[in-house]
Amino acid sequence: MKTDVCVIGSGPGGAMVASRLAAAGAKVVILEEGGLHTRAEFDMQEATAYPRLYQERGNRATADLSIAILQGRAVGGGTVVNWTTSFRTPDHVLEHWQKTEGSELTPAVLAPHFAEVEQRLNVQKVDLDDTNANNRAVWDGCTKLGWQVDTTRRNVRGCLRTGYCGMGCPVDAKQSAALTYLPDAVARGAVLKPDSRAERIAVRDGRAVAVEGRGFSIEPDVVVLSAGAINSPAVLLRSGILDGPVGRKTWLHPTIAVAALYEQRIEGFYGAPQSVASHHFARRTEGAGFFIEAAPVHPMLAALATPGFGAPMRAQMAAMANVAATIALMIDGFSDDEGGGTVTLRDGLPRLDYPFTDRMYECFRAAMKATCRLHLANGAREIHTSHTRDLRVTSEADLRLIDEAPMGPNLFGVFSAHQMGGCRMGADPGRSVVNPQLRHHAVKNLFVVDGSVFPTALGVNPMESIYGVASWASQHVQKALS
C-alpha cells in the first residue's frame, strides 16, 4: 500500500500529526497496535480496563520490577486512560533544552499551538469546589504549610467526575485523541488501522521505504514514528536504525506514593482523579525536584501500592475508603550525570532498565517526608509510605524513620505514568536521535514525534506538551513531503 505519510502510533503525537497532515491534503495511514475501544466497552472495572487499555496488559515494568509503568495502548494511546491533567511545557524546561540541545522550541514558538490544543480539547481550569476530598487534602495541607498549590486544568467536556478516567471515560467527557484529532484526521481521508503493530521500518539507501507488520506493508514517502517513549526506541532498535543514543536517557518521572488515613471517608475512588497540584518543590537546589499530585484510589491499584502481605495488608485495604493517596513525581533528567532508563530489546519486545541512584534516593526521601508533612498538617491520623516493610508516620518525629529505612529496588514502591525520552532531539547527532525539527539524523524521511524526543522529563504531566510539540513539528513533516 502506497501513501504519503505513515504514522506509527495514534497517541497525542501521532493523532496530531495525522490530523494536521490530512488537513493539508496528504494521504495518511495511521497504524495503531492497540484496539479501537469506545465508551460502551468502558465498564469501569480494573480487571477489564488494565489488560485491555494498557501496555503489556497493565504489566509493564522495568526489568527488575522496581518501577511499575502505566502506559496506554489503544486507539488514542495514553489520552484514553490518562487522568486529564493538562499543562503547557514550563518555560524553564524549554530554555534548558535550547541551551543544552539546541532546541528550537520556545514559549513563543509553542504558544499558538498550545492555544489551539486547549481550545480543541476544551482545557479548562478546575474550580476548587469541584475537587474531591482526595485532591482537597493536597490543597489544604499545602495551604496550611504555605506551599505553592493550585488547581489543575483538565481536557473534559460535560464531565460527571465519576473518577474512572484511568479506565476509559464511560461518557466520552474526556476529550481524548480518539474523540478529537483522530476523527478530524479520518474525516479528511486518513486511514486508521487499529490492531496493527509496526514491527519494523525498512530502510534502503538512507531512506525509510516501508513500514512492515504482520499482514501489511505500507510504502510511504515519509514515516512518522509516534509510538511513545519506550515503544518508539524499540521500533528503531528492531529496524536496525541504531544511530545516536537510541533507547538511552529515558525519563519516567519516577513516582512514590503515600497513603494518608483519615477519620472520615475520603472516597478517593470517586471524583476527578487529579485536580490539584503543587510545584513547590519542583526546582530544589539540594537535589532533583519533584511535584505533588493526587492519585485515584481504586482497589486493585491500591492493593499494588499497599506494602506487605497477609493480615496487615488486608487491614490497610479494609480502610481504603478513608485513605487519601498522594503522589510525588521526581523530575528526572536535569543533572548531567543522570543516566535515566535504557530501552533494549528482548525477543523483539522492549525491555527497560532504570537503575536507582543516590540522587533518586535523596529525592524520594524528601518527597516522602513532604507528602507526609502535608497530611500531618491536614490532620491525617496516620500516613503509610510505600516501603515494602510498612512504615507508619503519625507525627513529625516519625519522619526520621524515612531517613533510617533501607532504600533499594523493590524495598519501596515506585511507579510511572509519564514516559519520556529515548529518542531525544538535539543538534548534535552524537547526543540525540532526531534533529531539532524532529527529523531523524540519518534517515532523512523519518520523523519521531512523541514524548520520546524530550531531552529531559517535563516536571508536569506530558500530554499537552506532546500535542503542542507535535502540532509544531507537523509543519516540518509537511515540508519534507513537498
Place this chain on the structure above:
Amino acid sequence: MTGSRRGLLKKTLGGAVLLAAAGAVPLALRRTRPRAAAAPLQFFTPAEYSIFAAVADRVLTDAEPRVGVAERADAFLAPLPPADARDFRRLLALFDNALYGFLRGGPPRPFTQMSPDDQDDQLARWQTSRFPIERTGYQAMKRLAAAMYFSDPRTYAGVGYPGPPYELIKSVTTK
C-alpha cells in the same frame, strides 16, 4: 499484577547460581504438594498452579470471599509473551525448591509443604532480602495475587468500595 523477567533472574551472579541450583537438583528433596484447580488450566502446569495457589493463600491470608485467585491468575497469565512466561515458571520453581529454601535459612521442605508460619517467614525473607532477585520475585507473586483478588467485584464490600456508579452513567448515556 506483574510478571518476572528472565533478564532480571539472570542478571546477578546470585541469580544465576540460584537458577542453576534449582535446575540442577530435580525434585530437590521434596515434591510440590499438589492441589486441584477448580477450572481447566490455561497457563500453569498442575505443579505451578499448586505453588501459586499456596503463595496466594498466604498473601491474602485465606481472605473471604474466596474468588479463585490462582484460577484468575492462570487466565490472566495465558497471553504472557514466551520469555516472560519462562521467567515466571522459573520463579515459581525456585520459590518451591526445598534445597534452595533450606540454603536460605528455611526448613528443608518445599514452600507448598510448609506450615503457614514457615510460609509467611519465607515470603517475609524474600520481601526484604539482600538479594535483589528475591525481592523481584516476591513482588511478582504478591502483586499478581493482590491484583487478582482486589479487582474482583466480590471483594469490593470488604474494602468499603461501593463499586462503579452505573446508575449515574446510565442516566446520561440513555438520554
